[in-house]
Amino acid sequence: MFFMSEKLSWEDLEIFFHVAESGGLSAAGRLTGLSPPTVGRRMLALEQRAGQSLFHRAQSG
Known part of the structure; x- marks a missing residue:
């Protein structure tokens, strides 16, 4: 089951999208x-x- 302790911000979701699409924080x-x-x-x-x-975290990104 999915519970959120606080509301998610659109800005953080946008950053999440960029991390997922680009493959890394840099x-x-x-x-x-x-x-x-x-x-x-x-x-x-956000997590x-x-x-x-x-x-999924790894040394390679």
């Missing part, structure tokens, strides 16, 4: 103008609000 950062660490923090916060993992 490429998504270039597309959004955000630094890769900021993109990573935003995605961790926390969604209550589940949204990415």
